[in-house]
Amino acid sequence: MNPAVLIASIYVFALAAFLGxxxxxxxxxxxxxxxxxxxxAISGISLIGSLVLAGAAHYPLFAHIxxxxxxxxxxxxxxxxxxxxxxxxxxxGKRKPPAKQAAQ
Amino acid sequence: MTPSTWFMEATYLVASILFxxxxxxxxxxxxxxxxxxxxxxxxxxxxxxxxxxxxxxTWTWIIAxxxxxxxxxxxxxxxxxxxxxxxxxxxxxxxxxxxxxxxGIGEFVVRGSGMGGVTRGALGFEVMLGALTTTGxxxxxxxxxxxxxxxxxxxxxxxxFNLAVFVGMVACFALFWLHPxxxxxxxxxxxxxxxxxxxxxxxxxxxxxPVVMSLLNSYAGLASAATGFVLGNxxxxxxxxxDGFSGFILSVLMCKAMNRSITNVxxxxxxxxxAESAVSTGGVMREISLDDxxxxxxxxxxxxxxxxxxxxxxxxxxAVRELAELLESRGATVKYAIHPVAGRMPGHMxxxxxxxxxPYSELCEMExxxxxxxxxxxxxxxxxxxxxxPAARDxxxxxxxxMPILEVDRAKSVIVLKRGQGRGFSGxxxxxxxxxxxxxxxxxxxxxxxxxxxxxxxxxxxxTALPCRLLRSAALRCPxxxxxxxxxxxxxxRLLLPRF
Numbered sequence: 001m002n003p004a005v006l007i008a009s010i011y012v013f014a015l016a017a018f019l020g021x022x023x024x025x026x027x028x029x030x031x032x033x034x035x036x037x038x039x040x041a042i043s044g045i046s047l048i049g050s051l052v053l054a055g056a057a058h059y060p061l062f063a064h065i066x067x068x069x070x071x072x073x074x075x076x077x078x079x080x081x082x083x084x085x086x087x088x089x090x091x092x093g094k095r096k097p098p099a100k101q102a103a104q
Numbered sequence: 105m106t107p108s109t110w111f112m113e114a115t116y117l118v119a120s121i122l123f124x125x126x127x128x129x130x131x132x133x134x135x136x137x138x139x140x141x142x143x144x145x146x147x148x149x150x151x152x153x154x155x156x157x158x159x160x161x162t163w164t165w166i167i168a169x170x171x172x173x174x175x176x177x178x179x180x181x182x183x184x185x186x187x188x189x190x191x192x193x194x195x196x197x198x199x200x201x202x203x204x205x206x207x208g209i210g211e212f213v214v215r216g217s218g219m220g221g222v223t224r225g226a227l228g229f230e231v232m233l234g235a236l237t238t239t240g241x242x243x244x245x246x247x248x249x250x251x252x253x254x255x256x257x258x259x260x261x262x263x264x265f266n267l268a269v270f271v272g273m274v275a276c277f278a279l280f281w282l283h284p285x286x287x288x289x290x291x292x293x294x295x296x297x298x299x300x301x302x303x304x305x306x307x308x309x310x311x312x313x314p315v316v317m318s319l320l321n322s323y324a325g326l327a328s329a330a331t332g333f334v335l336g337n338x339x340x341x342x343x344x345x346x347d348g349f350s351g352f353i354l355s356v357l358m359c360k361a362m363n364r365s366i367t368n369v370x371x372x373x374x375x376x377x378x379a380e381s382a383v384s385t386g387g388v389m390r391e392i393s394l395d396d397x398x399x400x401x402x403x404x405x406x407x408x409x410x411x412x413x414x415x416x417x418x419x420x421x422x423a424v425r426e427l428a429e430l431l432e433s434r435g436a437t438v439k440y441a442i443h444p445v446a447g448r449m450p451g452h453m454x455x456x457x458x459x460x461x462x463p464y465s466e467l468c469e470m471e472x473x474x475x476x477x478x479x480x481x482x483x484x485x486x487x488x489x490x491x492x493x494p495a496a497r498d499x500x501x502x503x504x505x506x507m508p509i510l511e512v513d514r515a516k517s518v519i520v521l522k523r524g525q526g527r528g529f530s531g532x533x534x535x536x537x538x539x540x541x542x543x544x545x546x547x548x549x550x551x552x553x554x555x556x557x558x559x560x561x562x563x564x565x566x567x568t569a570l571p572c573r574l575l576r577s578a579a580l581r582c583p584x585x586x587x588x589x590x591x592x593x594x595x596x597x598r599l600l601l602p603r604f
Contacts, residue, residue: 006222009333009341016342019124020349026131029357029444029469032451033189035130035350036321040196042123042143043328043347046203048116048154049335053210054165063210068165070206073199075173076180081196082144083181084189089140091186091458092133 034088041081047074108158115153116339122146123343127350133464150339186459187416190313190448191248197320198241200347204327205234209294211334217284223334224284228277230330231290232297237323239301244320247310248448254310266303272296308369311413311490313448314358315369322351354450361444361470363496363506397519404481407431408473410441410510411453414487414521421460424486428462439466441473441483441510443491474511483515 027035047070053059054067105113122142129139160166184192208231211219219227246252259265276293280286308316325347332340359366401407409424428438440462446453454467468476477483485492494513495502512518 005336009336009338012338012341013329013333013345016345017349020127020346021353023124023127023131024346024350024353027127028131029442029451030454030464030467031130031133031136032354033193033449033455034136034451035127036193036317036354036450037189037196038126038130038140038143039325039347039350040193040200040321042126042147042343043200043325044203045119045123045147045150045340045343046200046207046328046331047147048150049207049331049337049340050169050203051151051154051166052157052159052335053207053214054169055160055162057159057161059210059214063213064162064165066206066210066213068169070203070210071166071169072173072176073206074203075170076177077196077199077203078147079174079177080180080192081177082140082147083178084184084192085140086137087181088186088189088455088458089133089137091455091461092136092464 031089031092034085034092037081037085037088041078041085044074044077044081047071047078050074106158108156112153112157115149116337119146119150119153120339120342122149123346127346186455187419188249189455190317190452191245193449194241194245194248194317194320197317197324198238198245200324201234201237201241201320201327203234204324204331205231205238205294207331208234208334212290219284221281224281226330226333228280228290228293230327230334231294232273232277233323233330234327235294235297236301236304237320237327239298240305240316241301241320241324243302243305244313244316247305248313256309257306262303262307266300269296269300269303273300304370310448311445312362312369314445314450314452315355315362315366317449318351318354318358319366319370320351322348322355325349325351358445358450361508363504363508400482400517400519401427401431401436401484402434404431404436406437406439406476406480406482408439408441408477408480408483408512408515410443410483410485410488410492410512411457412443412446412486412488412491413448413452416447416452416456416487418487420486421456421462425457425460425462428466439468439473439476441468441470441512443470443488443510446488446491470508470510477511477514480515481517483512483518485512485518485520487521 024035050067050070052067054064054071059067123146126139126143126146129135129137129142154160155166180192208227211227212231243252247254273293273296276289276296279289280293283289305316325344327344329341329344329348332338332342332344355366359369362369407428409428411421411424415421415424428440431438440453440457442453444450447456454464457467458464488510490496490504490507492510492512493502493504494509494511496504496507496509497511499505
């Protein structure tokens with residue numbers, strides 16, 4: 001990695017950390033479980049690194065197999081993470097059950 | 105740069121922006137779902153962008169991995185019950201960290217000694233963090249699932265032993281960094297890191313899991329960010345850092361809510377030490393009958409429910425919500441007081457109660473509800489202990505002194521639903537527990553011979569639609585699951601209430 005790229009990467013890291021701090025401190029405790037699940041799904045972006053490992057040309061078979069396992073686990077996180085987060089958030093969207101509203 | 109590389113980089117930029125917007129949406133329940141759709145879109149774009157790149161030639165492994173992962177992921181998303189959320193989250197930390205570690209190992213296999221010093225450093229960091237998070241999270245998941253005991257597992261000289269293991273791991277890392285050809289050092293570091301993950305989590309008790317989960321979340325994210333440094337990929341750095349910082353912020357919040365430092369949680373082995381030195385407060389626990397409890401509730405106009413981990417194990421959330429609805433229909437105001445560390449992961453109680461259809465406006469945070477306790481008629485503590493222990497506030501010698509608590513003792517009366525007379529996780533006596541609805545009372549209560557009201561049914565976890573009189577026999581029939589009785593007690597209160 002040449003120094004220019006490294007410095008740019010460190011900038012990206014520092015700014016992302018700052019942005020993450022600002023954005024995430026505003027998440028209410030109510031949503032901490034979905035937040036954890038969501039950030040987990042988002043960090044499943046390591047899938048794109050795994051894809052290259054699993055499918056690039058001229059890589060040894062061992063690398064492909066490692067890539068395959070990584071693709072699998074990362075995909076589980078992406079699909080499962082987003083699916084579960086949505087399922088949880090759907091519950092938070094619910095208001096009073098209809099029967100109760102009728103009674104009021 | 106080829107057009108496909110431009111396209112790929114463009115999708116990465118879009119994904120990064122959408123991820124940040126998604127987390128911003130998380131600041132309110134109403135916007136959270138829309139935010140997640142954005143994140144899903146970003147993820148999809150990044151995957152398409154990567155696959156469109158010219159460097160991908162072999163599709164077999166990719167398609168197999170994507171298909172297998174999607175099937176398992178979708179299965180988890182649909183079938184995992186809300187009560188198993190902590191285990192599921194721990195597992196997903198393990199998966200994320202494993203993916204990061206494997207990518208690192210793969211890069212090492214492919215590029216070998218051809219990497220520069222910085223890349224090698226990032227790679228070592230990624231593999232080390234990824235590996236220890238993988239095994240650590242698996243242990244956490246096993247503890248939460250009850251596969252291994254939740255109590256801290258400790259032995260003499262554990263901290264020194266762990267420190268030695270850690271030093272060994274870092275030494276291997278340094279050796280690998282200085283000598284790129286030292287393959288043995290790399291693989292030894294990998295092995296030690298896997299072992300260290302186990303050693304790190306084993307001495308931590310289940311009630312400290314909120315902190316551990318957040319920390320593992322943070323590690324998994326940082327491992328992803330390190331992958332970004334190795335591959336020179338900005339979207340990986342951004343997403344990994346967001347995840348890492350989210351976990352870090354949560355761990356700090358959780359520690360604050362227990363008035364303990366992260367070091368103390370990780371190396372203190374809280375539960376084990378204190379159980380030995382526990383002292384009795386000398387108070388006498390007064391067991392009240394269901395009739396008493398129902399009567400107190402019937403005449404209350406402001407009721408606050410305080411759920412704890414016991415609510416989760418008993419799956420009492422539905423029974424509690426039904427009781428709350430009945431109280432509301434009788435004109436009482438009902439709120440739920442949620443302590444930040446109640447349960448086994450951040451926000452655990454909120455998710456359970458939301459599952460039972462409790463509107464989120466009734467779920468109150470600690471700072472919000474504490475001033476309201478003096479005007480509360482009845483506070484109902486369900487399966488919680490340390491988070492309501494007044495000793496934390498009043499007794500400076502208490503081992504949990506200084507931990508912020510829900511001040512239920514200031515309410516006009518308190519009913520504690522508890523499965524036994526045992527102490528809480530901290531092993532401390534709780535002076536609050538002088539009036540307790542011992543849920544074994546369900547067994548003795550004669551009033552269960554009354555038939556239930558037509559059309560209304562008590563739903564307790566999977567025991568659906570039980571007529572009132574069957575509740576008692578159901579309680580008797582599940583001696584192996586004493587927690588169920590907590591749910592039954594809540595249901596019983598609801599059924600008895602109309603008599604007053």
